[in-house]
Amino acid sequence: MSKSFKASTTRVLPVIYNPSAGQRHGRRLSSVLAALEQLGWRVELRTTAGPGDAERLALEALASGVVRLAVAGGDGTVHEVVNGLAASGITNAGPQIGIIPLGTANVLAAEIGLPRTAAGIAACLVEGGIREVRLGEVRFGNSGQRYFILMAGVGFDAEVVARVSSDLKRRLGKGAYVWESLRLAFRYAYPAFSVVRDGKVETAHAIIAARSSRYGGHYLLTPAAGLSAPKLQACLFTRRGPMAVLSYGAALLAGKLFRRSDLKVIAFDELRVTSPIGQPVQADGDSIGMTPVSVSLSEHRVRLTVPA
């Protein structure tokens, strides 16, 4: 159990830290903390004890009146922090959230163009600008919702996310997703999803609804999407089967996936996704529930610290 946050103090940066994110990141974290000290900042580390804990710590930070905090972890840890803030019902977007990327894919760091060096990350945390971001929202058929800052998806990628273990991610890094994808490609059932937008129904075998333009790391998937874009974008994958998965994956790594004719990209305000039987849904790289779902832009906003 961690101590509670001190009320906002100048030059003290509270850091919500997920020790299980990514691989062997201890030295990276120490370098960023040392660089912050060089800039005259002291860090208060709040370590998560397990899944869901970053949400609690974010709420605690909010209650203590913290105006600036950092998240040291991967996209899943940021996902929990923004969900904690959104669930609190705050309307003024809450504290400024900086990122110390320690995860496996670190899509958010790529999306905001965060420098890779410890000195660059530290400088961004305390001297960066602010970008207000409207979160995406996934509403479940049976009630409840979850917010996302990067993307939400159903189909093959959500199934991989549901199956890949944190132990494999620790051992193989991003390779864990490649390994799990190859294992699953020949066994997955490739169910069809119905997608309803503006009363029009379409079919796809996987859908990724994106707030960010990047996916799986720094790979460009939806160039028209953006954290400040007025609409969400959705990729509808129309082909199915192992060869389709391999070819979509190769095209993503080559930065050419968004140009393919068997991938339909649409802008939307609200999308309803159903499937004959419930299928896993992922958001920001973590499993969040099962279909049916509605995806839209939420009224909840967070304030990200971005490079100046």
Ligand SMILES: Nc1ncnc2c1ncn2[C@@H]1O[C@H](COP(=O)(O)OP(=O)(O)OP(=O)(O)O)[C@@H](O)[C@H]1O
């Ligand atoms: N102390 C902990 N022990 C085990 N799991 C934790 C702990 N704290 C948080 N978690 C869980 O770890 C999961 C993975 O974290 P995160 O997504 O940040 O890292 P990652 O998966 O390595 O990176 P990325 O999402 O960038 O690929 C989150 O779903 C979170 O709930």
